[in-house]
Amino acid sequence: MSAAPLGIVARKTPPVKKTVTEHASDFLVPVRDDRDLDAGVEGNSRLTAAIGTFLLVALFIEGVTLVIGVDQLLALHVFIGFLVIPPVVLKLSSTGYRMIRYYTGDDRYHRKGPPHPVLRIIGPLVILSTVALLVTGVSGIAVGGSNSQNLVDLHQTAFIAWVVLMSIHVLGHLVETARYSAADWAPRRPRVRRIGVRRTLVVGSVVIGLGLGALSIGWASTWRTERDAKRNEFVGPGR
Secondary structure, eight states: OOOOOTTOOOOOOOOOOOOHHHHHHHHHSOOOOOTTOOHHHHHHHHHHHHHHHHHHHHHHHHHHHHHHOTTTTHHHHHHHHHHTHHHHHHHHHHHHHHHHHHHTTOHHHHHHOOOOHHHHHHHHHHHHHHHHHHHHHHHHHHHOTTSOHHHHHHHHHHHHHHHHHHHHHHHHHHHHHHHHTTTTTOTTSOOOSSHHHHHHHHHHHHHHHHHHHHHHHHHHHHHHHHHHHHHHHHHOTTO
16 A cells, blocks of 8 residues: 655545536436437437427417406417417327336336426326316317306416416426427437437427317307307396
8 A cells, every 4th residue: 555645645625516506407407327318218308398398488478368368369368278289298198108118117217317306296286287277278168158157267277276387397397398309400419210200290289289279269259259248148238
């Protein structure tokens, strides 16, 4: 065993202190080595992030219609509500697939690792609130403006719960979404197999959503007409 030279005292390297930003990053996306991840896992992350980014923009606009006033922007509100249905189904499918693979012991998804515990806890609640929001909204349009007040009330309640949960969900996945969302669309990013399938799924879900949204314009107009007629009948003529 060799001794240190006389007069030289070994010094311990002081621990590196993390900044607030680094602590926040560790909370949002735990540090992991992605070099050995399977292409299927990488593809799943890219698909989820890409469709998640589209939904983030679309639902932000939906929130703006609420702030300005749904009554003034009813057609746009309903249009976006129907537009996001296929993309939401696609995102639930991609995240559900990852969850199933992880909990059934797939080593590839274990290497990827689970989301932060907070995000894992609220995940089912995010799904339930999203489904409740869409179901009550579509059902309200389906039953007509004259009979939908209870569904409208449930839709508003679901929206409040959804906003709280989705805000945590978005913040928790913000770094990961930014990292993967453009990976299949940027020319300089490395290609991962089945890129064409993922692109088709994203574009196809949006196109189908646009079709549903276009159909909903007429439905929204009919709903408003029935609602206004109901109000006028309740108030009575000349009042």
